Amino acid sequence: MNLYTDPIQELAGFHDEFAKPEGVYFAGNSLGLMPRAAESAVKGLIEEWKHYGVEAWMDCHWLDLAERLSLAVAPLVGADPDELIVTGTTTVNLHQLLASFYRPRANKRKILIEYHAFPSDRYAVASHLRLRGGDPGSDLMVVWPRDGQTFSPGELAEKLSTDVAVAVVPSVIFTTGQLLPIAELVEAAEQKEILLILDCSHSIGCVPHDFHHNRVPLAFWCSYKYLNAGPGAVGGLFCQRERFGSAPGLAGWWGNHSSTRFDMPFEMQPAGTASGFQISTPNLLSMVPLGPSLEIFQRATISKVRSVSLMLTDLFIRRAQEALPEIEVVTPSEPDQRGGQVTLRHAEARRISTVLRRRHRIIGDFRAPDLLRFAPVALYNSPDEVDRAIAALRKTLDLSEYLEISGTKESVT
Numbered sequence: 001m002n003l004y005t006d007p008i009q010e011l012a013g014f015h016d017e018f019a020k021p022e023g024v025y026f027a028g029n030s031l032g033l034m035p036r037a038a039e040s041a042v043k044g045l046i047e048e049w050k051h052y053g054v055e056a057w058m059d060c061h062w063l064d065l066a067e068r069l070s071l072a073v074a075p076l077v078g079a080d081p082d083e084l085i086v087t088g089t090t091t092v093n094l095h096q097l098l099a100s101f102y103r104p105r106a107n108k109r110k111i112l113i114e115y116h117a118f119p120s121d122r123y124a125v126a127s128h129l130r131l132r133g134g135d136p137g138s139d140l141m142v143v144w145p146r147d148g149q150t151f152s153p154g155e156l157a158e159k160l161s162t163d164v165a166v167a168v169v170p171s172v173i174f175t176t177g178q179l180l181p182i183a184e185l186v187e188a189a190e191q192k193e194i195l196l197i198l199d200c201s202h203s204i205g206c207v208p209h210d211f212h213h214n215r216v217p218l219a220f221w222c223s224y225k226y227l228n229a230g231p232g233a234v235g236g237l238f239c240q241r242e243r244f245g246s247a248p249g250l251a252g253w254w255g256n257h258s259s260t261r262f263d264m265p266f267e268m269q270p271a272g273t274a275s276g277f278q279i280s281t282p283n284l285l286s287m288v289p290l291g292p293s294l295e296i297f298q299r300a301t302i303s304k305v306r307s308v309s310l311m312l313t314d315l316f317i318r319r320a321q322e323a324l325p326e327i328e329v330v331t332p333s334e335p336d337q338r339g340g341q342v343t344l345r346h347a348e349a350r351r352i353s354t355v356l357r358r359r360h361r362i363i364g365d366f367r368a369p370d371l372l373r374f375a376p377v378a379l380y381n382s383p384d385e386v387d388r389a390i391a392a393l394r395k396t397l398d399l400s401e402y403l404e405i406s407g408t409k410e411s412v413t
Contacts, residue, residue, distance in 0.1 A: 007307050011378055014300055018228070018380040023361025024388050029174075029202060029341045029375035030365050032228035037292035045288045063258070066282050067275065072294035073236060076302050077200070077219070078210030082273040084238040086223075086287060090201055091120045093220035093237040094168070096277050097197055098128045099249025101218060102166050108193075109134055112160065112167040115144035116175045121168055121199055150178045150332055157181075157188035166195045171209070171219075172202035172339030175367050177331035179207060179339045183214045190215070201225060204236075206309050206340030206378070208302045211238060218243070226340060226377065227297075229290035234283060239274045252279030300379060308378035309340045315383055316342045316376055319390040326397065330371065341375040343367075351402035352393070359401060360392035 018033040025033060048060040057063050069086040077084065088096065102111070109132070111125045126136040143159040145151045150173075160167060167189060172179050182198065189196040198219040200209065205226025211219065219238040223229035239246075248255050248270055255278045257271045270276035297305070313331070320329050320342070328345040332338050346352060353366035364374040376386055396402060 007304065008311060008383065011300055011304060011308050012382070014296060014379045015382070017296060020380065021361075021363065023363060024381075024385045026362065026364045026374040026376055026381065026385070026389060028228075028377035028380075029177075029225055029339075029373060031231060032205075032225055032293075032377070033380055034230065035228055035289070035292040035296060037295070038228075038230065038289035041288045041292050042285065045284055062282075062284060065284060065287055066278070069287060069290055069294065070236070070274075072291075072298060073204075076204055076209065076297065077238060078208070078212050078214075079238055080212075080241065082275070083211070083241055084236055085274040085278060086234055086236045086290065087278045087282065088235050088237070089232070090199075090220060090222040090235045091124055092279070093235050093277075094121060094124045094197070094199070095128075096248065096250050096279070097218050097220060097237060097239075098124065098166070098168075100246055100277065101195055101197075101243070101249075102128055102132070104132050104134065104139075104165050108163055108165045110139050110141045110161075110164045112141040112143060112164045112169075112194075114156070114169055114173065115142050116173045117168070117170050118174050118199065118201065121170075125168055149330060150176050150337070151180065153181065154184070157184050160185075160188050160192050160194055162192050164192070164194050166197060168197045168199065170199045170202060172200075172207065172341075174202050175330075175343065175371055175373075177202075177339050177341040177343045177373070179203065179332075179337050181336075182209075182216065186215050186217075189217075202341075203339055205297070205302075206305060208306050211240070216240065223290050223293075227290065228293040228379075230286070232286065233290060234286045237274065237277060239277065244272055244274075248277050248279075250279055254278040254281055296379065305378045309376070310335050310338070312376035312378065312381060312383065312386060313338055313340065313342050316374060316386045316390070319386060320344060320393075323390050323394050324397070327372075327393070340377065341373050344372040344374070345370050346372065348402050351405040352396055354405045355396050355401045356389075356392055360396070362389045362392045364389070 048056045066086045070084050071081045074081045129136050129139045200219050200221040204221045217240045222235045224233040251268050255270050255276045257269050260269045330343040330345050349370045349372045350366045356362040
């Protein structure tokens with residue numbers, strides 16, 4: 001039996017539920033495609049605003065939209081709905097978690113971050129060190145793999161030293177596509193009394209999580225990649241139940257308990273759940289597109305999505321190794337160390353990425369200095385598209401098409 005037939009065919013019926021640009025779209029790890037139903041969902045909200053005005057908060061159930069969306073997100077991360085909240089944006093949510101839970105002490109004030117972590121995470125961490133009187137030059141611990149590329153088993157856990165107060169770690173490293181060993185990191189952090197905060201932006205929606213089983217303390221994510229909620233869409237955060245009761249470090253009126261929110265109390269009365277970490281009035285136009293995508297996940301299931309994602313990325317890696325010997329495959333081939341993307345390395349990656357997009361309509365992306373990233377997404381990509389991408393890469397190299405591209409850097413890569 002063909003390994004790539006049954007599970008992939010099982011999800012093939014979802015492909016038509018997404019609007020697809022011309023060509024092959026392998027940039028879902030940067031911006032997921034639009035579920036077709038998202039368009040009518042946004043139009044529906046606009047109609048509600050148009051016909052009901054302020055009364056729509058009650059009559060159209062706007063008030064609890066974040067909580068209703070959280071019900072659908074919970075199975076993707078293995079948590080109870082009240083332990084997470086759909087809110088804010090990725091970096092704002094990290095700021096909220098650091099403001100609420102980073103408590104430096106004289107001999108334990110450092111924050112650890114992985115060298116390849118998304119830059120915004122590092123900016124946020126450095127700002128909190130400064131706000132608490134620390135020095136990013138000495139209190140920000142930046143760690144990287146011994147081989148400069150991917151971590152070997154146990155390597156990152158060994159770097160969690162006892163003077164670290166908080167470790168902000170990506171579940172999947174956005175450059176290499178490596179999936180980190182979450183359970184191992186949680187255990188190591190617990191042993192050294194380090195608070196672990198996971199950035200799940202590059203895993204939620206393509207990798208099943210079980211925050212309960214793995215005892216994850218805190219996490220945050222975006223929803224515009226594999227969750228397909230649209231550019232700059234609302235994010236989310238998770239707070240382990242055992243940590244309920246901590247006052248939000250960044251307080252705002254929407255974090256009040258829902259029963260007193262519109263009483264406008266002089267003193268904040270925070271919700272005793274993850275909902276208490278909300279800050280501002282929800283951006284409903286940003287939240288509504290997430291609903292149709294989550295409905296697709298409910299039908300497809302995250303376990304099937306993961307199974308097909310691994311098949312597609314495995315196929316991409318094998319085809320690249322067979323047909324592109326001059327290009328290095330960076331992403332680990334081991335399934336338990338791989339997220340939803342494949343990263344390749346070539347000295348001319350920037351120009352190759354441009355040629356693929358402009359001439360062959362293979363839409364991946366480039367990350368400096370020399371990385372090509374491709375995300376064959378289980379819900380809307382196919383093995384045939386993998387083969388088309390590999391063939392286009394082979395042709396681009398054989399004909400040196402990238403030499404025709406100028407040295408001008410594009411604003412979005």
